[in-house]
Amino acid sequence: MEKNWNAALIFLCIFLAGGVAGAFIGMRIVCTKTTSKPASLVGGQQATVRRPIDDWSKRKQKEFATRLGLTPEQQTKTETLFLDALEELRQVRERSFQQTSEITSRLEAQTMDLLTAEQRPKFLQIVKEREERQKKAAAERAAVRNEHPSKPGEPQPPSAEKPQPAPASTVPVAEPQKTP
Numbered sequence: 807m808e809k810n811w812n813a814a815l816i817f818l819c820i821f822l823a824g825g826v827a828g829a830f831i832g833m834r835i836v837c838t839k840t841t842s843k844p845a846s847l848v849g850g851q852q853a854t855v856r857r858p859i860d861d862w863s864k865r866k867q868k869e870f871a872t873r874l875g876l877t878p879e880q881q882t883k884t885e886t887l888f889l890d891a892l893e894e895l896r897q898v899r900e901r902s903f904q905q906t907s908e909i910t911s912r913l914e915a916q917t918m919d920l921l922t923a924e925q926r927p928k929f930l931q932i933v934k935e936r937e938e939r940q941k942k943a944a945a946e947r948a949a950v951r952n953e954h955p956s957k958p959g960e961p962q963p964p965s966a967e968k969p970q971p972a973p974a975s976t977v978p979v980a981e982p983q984k985t986p
Contacts (some may be wrong), residue, residue, distance in 0.1 A: 816920055820929070823913045824936060826906060831943050859895060863888045 867888055871881050914933060921929055 812920060816917055816925075816929075819913055819917050820932060823910050823917075827910055827936065827940070831940060859892060863892055 867881070867884060870876060870884055874880075876884065914929075917929065918926060
């Protein structure tokens with residue numbers, strides 16, 4: 807009976823780790839893709855297209871300038887405020903991704919401690935497959951960045967400035983625990 811609970815716990819941990827990692831990767835992909843295509847219809851209504859945060863900043867700056875009738879001096883000052891906020895948002899996002907990676911790595915190491923010698927290779931295969939999906943997604947994001955490079959003076963996305971966290975495959979493989 808205890809083995810069933812252990813297997814269920816392991817399955818749940820793997821499922822949750824994959825879900826968390828997948829959600830963050832999906833959000834990042836959606837937020838980094840730029841599109842000039844109009845939003846498609848979903849259920850008879852126009853769907854919202856998520857754009858990169860730089861696009862949001864530019865749209866809001868234009869909206870403020872137009873709707874509030876900002877002077878050129880005010881526009882310059884609000885541009886500075888938006889650039890500062892963008893950098894702060896990028897830092898928060900980067901910390902979030904790093905923390906997610908650390909949590910996932912810790913979960914994998916803890917899960918490895920629970921597994922039998924027969925289960926470990928299967929688990930490592932699952933981890934490897936997830937890492938390959940992440941690498942593919944990162945390559946797709948890099949391709950999008952290369953298609954739409956920033957103009958001189960525009961801030962680069964955080965992934966272009968900083969190396970990505972180490973892959974989770976660095977999970978140490980614990981020696982099987984011997985039971986009496």
